[in-house]
Amino acid sequence: MDPLEIARWQFGITTVYHFVMVPLTLGLGPLVAIMQTMWVRTGQERYLRMTKFWGKLYLINFIVGVATGLVQEFQFGMAWSEYSRFVGDVFGAPLAMEGLLAFFFESTFLGLWIFGWSRLPKKLHLATLWVAVAGSIASAFFIIVANSWMQHPVGVELVDGRPVLTDIWAVLTNNTALTAYSHTLFGALAVGAAFLVGISWYQLWQRRRDGIDTTDARGRVIVGAREDIPGRDRIDHGVWLRSLRIGAVVAILGFGGVAITGDAQAKLMFEQQPLKMAAAEGACHDGTSFSVLSIGNLGSGNCDDVVAIIEIPGILSFLAHGDFDTEIKGVNTLIPEYRALYGTNLSDDPLYGERAGQEINYLPIMEVTYWGFRLMIGFGILAAGAAVLALWLTRKGTVPRSKPVMWAAVASIAAPFAANIAGWVFTEMGRQPFVVAPNPTPGGVDGVFMFTAAAVSPGVTGEEIIFSLAAFALVYGAILVVELRLLVRYVRGGVASAMPELGNPDDAPEKPDDVLAFAY
Amino acid sequence: MDFLPTLWFVAIAALWIGYLLLEGFDLGVGMLLLTSTRDDRQRRLILNTIGPVWDGNEVWLITAGAATFAAFPLWYASLFSTLYIPLTLTLLGLIFRAVAIEYRGKGSTDRWRRMWDRALGIGSFVAAFGVGAMLALTTTGLPIDANGDRVGGPFAWLTPYAVLGGLAVVGFCLVHASAFLGLKTLGAVRSRARRFLSTWGPVALLPLVGWVLVVQVQSGDVITWALVGLAVFAVLFGVLSARRGREGRAFLGLAAFLILGAASIFAAVYPVVLPSTIDGAFDLTISSASSGDYTLGVMAVVTAIGLPLVLLYQGWTYWVFRQRLGVQHLPEAHAVEPAVLR
Numbered sequence: 001m002d003p004l005e006i007a008r009w010q011f012g013i014t015t016v017y018h019f020v021m022v023p024l025t026l027g028l029g030p031l032v033a034i035m036q037t038m039w040v041r042t043g044q045e046r047y048l049r050m051t052k053f054w055g056k057l058y059l060i061n062f063i064v065g066v067a068t069g070l071v072q073e074f075q076f077g078m079a080w081s082e083y084s085r086f087v088g089d090v091f092g093a094p095l096a097m098e099g100l101l102a103f104f105f106e107s108t109f110l111g112l113w114i115f116g117w118s119r120l121p122k123k124l125h126l127a128t129l130w131v132a133v134a135g136s137i138a139s140a141f142f143i144i145v146a147n148s149w150m151q152h153p154v155g156v157e158l159v160d161g162r163p164v165l166t167d168i169w170a171v172l173t174n175n176t177a178l179t180a181y182s183h184t185l186f187g188a189l190a191v192g193a194a195f196l197v198g199i200s201w202y203q204l205w206q207r208r209r210d211g212i213d214t215t216d217a218r219g220r221v222i223v224g225a226r227e228d229i230p231g232r233d234r235i236d237h238g239v240w241l242r243s244l245r246i247g248a249v250v251a252i253l254g255f256g257g258v259a260i261t262g263d264a265q266a267k268l269m270f271e272q273q274p275l276k277m278a279a280a281e282g283a284c285h286d287g288t289s290f291s292v293l294s295i296g297n298l299g300s301g302n303c304d305d306v307v308a309i310i311e312i313p314g315i316l317s318f319l320a321h322g323d324f325d326t327e328i329k330g331v332n333t334l335i336p337e338y339r340a341l342y343g344t345n346l347s348d349d350p351l352y353g354e355r356a357g358q359e360i361n362y363l364p365i366m367e368v369t370y371w372g373f374r375l376m377i378g379f380g381i382l383a384a385g386a387a388v389l390a391l392w393l394t395r396k397g398t399v400p401r402s403k404p405v406m407w408a409a410v411a412s413i414a415a416p417f418a419a420n421i422a423g424w425v426f427t428e429m430g431r432q433p434f435v436v437a438p439n440p441t442p443g444g445v446d447g448v449f450m451f452t453a454a455a456v457s458p459g460v461t462g463e464e465i466i467f468s469l470a471a472f473a474l475v476y477g478a479i480l481v482v483e484l485r486l487l488v489r490y491v492r493g494g495v496a497s498a499m500p501e502l503g504n505p506d507d508a509p510e511k512p513d514d515v516l517a518f519a520y
Numbered sequence: 521m522d523f524l525p526t527l528w529f530v531a532i533a534a535l536w537i538g539y540l541l542l543e544g545f546d547l548g549v550g551m552l553l554l555t556s557t558r559d560d561r562q563r564r565l566i567l568n569t570i571g572p573v574w575d576g577n578e579v580w581l582i583t584a585g586a587a588t589f590a591a592f593p594l595w596y597a598s599l600f601s602t603l604y605i606p607l608t609l610t611l612l613g614l615i616f617r618a619v620a621i622e623y624r625g626k627g628s629t630d631r632w633r634r635m636w637d638r639a640l641g642i643g644s645f646v647a648a649f650g651v652g653a654m655l656a657l658t659t660t661g662l663p664i665d666a667n668g669d670r671v672g673g674p675f676a677w678l679t680p681y682a683v684l685g686g687l688a689v690v691g692f693c694l695v696h697a698s699a700f701l702g703l704k705t706l707g708a709v710r711s712r713a714r715r716f717l718s719t720w721g722p723v724a725l726l727p728l729v730g731w732v733l734v735v736q737v738q739s740g741d742v743i744t745w746a747l748v749g750l751a752v753f754a755v756l757f758g759v760l761s762a763r764r765g766r767e768g769r770a771f772l773g774l775a776a777f778l779i780l781g782a783a784s785i786f787a788a789v790y791p792v793v794l795p796s797t798i799d800g801a802f803d804l805t806i807s808s809a810s811s812g813d814y815t816l817g818v819m820a821v822v823t824a825i826g827l828p829l830v831l832l833y834q835g836w837t838y839w840v841f842r843q844r845l846g847v848q849h850l851p852e853a854h855a856v857e858p859a860v861l862r
Contacts, residue, residue: 059622060622060623060626063618063619063621063622063623064619066575066578066618067614067615067618067619068615069582070578070581070582070611070614070615071611071615073582073585073586073589074585074600074607074611076589076596076600077585077589077596077597077599077600077601078600078601078603078604078607078608079601079604081597081598081600081601081668081669082597084589084593084596084597084600085593085594085597085668087593088589088590088592088593088594088596088597088811089593089811089812089815090815091589092586092587092588092589092590092591092593092596092811092815093590093815093818093819093822095586095589095590096583096586096587096589096590096591096819096822096823097819097822097826098586099579099582099583099586099587100583100587100822100823100826100827100830101822101826103579103582103583104576104579104583104826104829104830104833104834105833107575107576107578107579108573108575108576108579108830108833108834108837109833110575111571111572111573111574111575111576111837112572112837112840114571114572115571115572115841116572116840119840119841120840159812164812164814164815165811165812165814165815165818166814168814168815168818206859206860209860210860210861226861229859229860229861230857230859231859232859351667457597457601457604457669458667458669459601459602459664459665459669459670459671460601460604460670460674461673461674463674464604464605464608464674465604467605467608468604468605468608471608471612472608472612475612475615475616479615479619482619482623486623486626486627489626489856490626490856492856492858492859492860493856493857493858493859494859495859496857496859497856497859500851500854503854503857520564520567520568520571520621520622520624520625
């Protein structure tokens with residue numbers, strides 16, 4: 001059995017799954033750190049509660065990102081040994097830097113934060129969280145540097161058929177990496193922010209439904225309290241309203257950042273991976289128009305089966321070059337260029353098994369690139385719109401009593417996740433058939449590219465990868481169910497789920513210094 | 521002499537030793553949780569001894585793997601692809617272990633806790649065994665061809681050496697964890713850990729001693745045998761200290777034993793990083809498997825900055841959480857209830 005397709009599915013599934021947890025970690029981390037900073041600066045109880053509650057959800061999610069991240073690092077060697085041999089001189093370095101300069105900080109200081117509540121002085125304790133968050137933000141940088149080198153290899157020369165690193169600075173400051181990194185960070189912030197908005201909305205709605213908060217004749221909130229429900233006092237209202245507002249503002253800012261960086265990224269991509277962008281457009285022929293809706297058989301592999309029925313002239317040129325009349329090369333122009341530059345067939349090295357000598361299809365799967373690109377943008381706009389709406393609807397201090405609107409707010413948590421996933425699927429699938437895309441810009445070195453079909457481990461059988469794929473899919477699926485159920489349980493519990501002393505004031509330690517902060 | 525590849529061989533040996541030294545007690549604690557007690561407060565106590573540190577310790581594994589990728593890509597590619605099945609199981613073990621540590625206390629039913637205790641115990645066992653098997657096999661050899669790819673099917677790696685290495689790390693983790701618990705806890709947990717260490721310590725360490733000797737017989741020289749001699753001295757010191765109730769010395773003796781024993785192994789196999797059992801010509805060595813000097817130099821600078829910092833702040837973490845813990849320190853476990861009208 002040919003391991004290639006199975007190994008690709010495995011990489012795709014495990015990576016997309018990992019990148020459901022990771023943007024939440026990246027986005028929520030700084031928000032929790034800001035909340036704790038506010039608490040340390042103002043001493044207001046609501047910020048402490050926000051820190052504890054969102055911190056708890058952060059940890060429930062964080063651990064799954066950590067656990068599935070291990071698989072990411074191991075599977076390059078396990079399933080993609082030829083890839084690892086080809087790129088090792090360059091690609092391993094950012095991974096090792098990620099461990100040494102990011103993961104160690106993140107994991108060690110997060111441990112200090114979780115267990116250090118009563119053990120460290122207030123400000124030092126706050127600092128441990130900031131260091132942990134900085135660690136996770138740094139880890140994103142290094143892994144995106146590695147990924148961007150696969151999109152746009154720089155800083156190397158070709159020695160004996162393999163790229164050899166000559167300039168680490170060029171790799172770390174790869175323009176592809178800098179735009180992708182900022183794009184990813186803003187996207188992650190949008191995820192964390194939407195999480196705050198959806199969950200806070202639910203809590204405010206719950207307070208209204210239980211008759212705790214009411215409104216006056218002009219619709220302004222009258223905050224109440226109920227002593228028989230743990231944590232549902234007057235401060236509780238402030239916890240959720242403030243979380244919601246922070247979330248909505250950050251979501252809007254995040255979307256603005258995503259749009260600006262995405263534009264920069266697209267301009268680079270037209271230059272660096274023209275065929276990816278042409279496929280994202282379903283653009284067969286040279287032109288200037290952006291397709292709003294194309295029909296026809298996108299998946300046929302034959303570009304001329306695709307017909308754009310709604311298109312806006314000039315916009316594609318604007319996306320690529322910032323003007324409205326530069327012709328952008330279509331698929332039918334680019335494929336012959338690629339065939340001339342990078343060959344028509346895979347090398348017939350016996351290492352590639354039955355794939356040896358196979359013809360290369362340079363066209364990415366257009367239905368994935370076309371729709372991936374549009375879903376990314378669409379869900380991004382949806383998330384930003386939801387945030388604007390949330391700010392407007394809560395201007396009088398609470399949420400409407402409507403249950404469907406509450407559910408819509410909760411459901412909108414999914415939009416930025418979906419945008420993130422669509423974006424990554426687009427950019428990774430759009431890179432095919434290359435695992436390391438050639439660099440056609442003036443800085444590029446001839447011969448530094450690799451076909452995915454040549455990258456898979458020659459010594460590993462398809463059956464082994466089926467086994468691991470099935471095992472990971474099963475375990476990941478089960479863990480996702482558990483994570484979601486835990487998140488729901490803690491969300492429904494409100495702040496008291498993270499601060500049991502709110503439910504039972506007698507439990508509160510008399511001398512906090514004597515009792516350790518335990519997490520488990 | 522290949523200066524940079526040699527330096528990196530030493531660095532990777534150090535990362536693996538660091539991993540075994542620190543995760544050794546985490547994984548051992550996970551396994552002991554499965555067997556040692558049914559009392560939930562004691563179990564929580566045991567788990568909380570590694571609470572603040574286990575995740576930071578696991579990064580030593582990530583860094584060891586990534587550093588191998590960066591410095592010796594051909595070693596990384598051959599070793600990891602050849603051990604496809606055992607590493608898949610190791611990863612699953614580590615996933616279960618990590619999630620179990622975090623999630624165990626987040627439910628309040630017995631069934632929930634039992635489930636995660638099992639995941640934690642079995643996951644820790646499988647991970648320790650897998651890492652041990654991998655390290656033993658990279659010192660004793662795997663059936664790889666000229667390109668470094670496995671010959672002989674998915675289970676070609678399954679040899680007595682794999683089992684020996686697996687048991688060696690499992691045994692060491694158990695012993696190391698009981699020394700750690702003796703050092704970190706009070707009351708029943710502490711006395712049980714001390715008893716376990718005195719009774720089972722010598723037996724549990726035998727496979728590790730076996731692995732050390734196998735490698736020495738295969739390729740030892742005067743220096744590596746001298747390291748073995750020191751390791752024997754360290755382990756005797758550790759075990760005797762444990763019997764006398766000197767917990768700090770017992771822990772130090774065991775740690776020194778691991779460092780010296782592992783050092784004797786790495787020193788003996790040098791400069792081969794992965795021998796081929798098919799043909800000595802296919803052996804991967806520090807020079808044939810390494811990255812170029814530029815990459816190794818860059819990474820050496822990064823490591824020279826990063827690693828001392830890691831030692832510093834991880835050391836500080838152990839200092840912050842240096843107190844012994846007893847069940848009396850544990851707050852009550854609480855159930856999470858919906859904050860709504862009922």
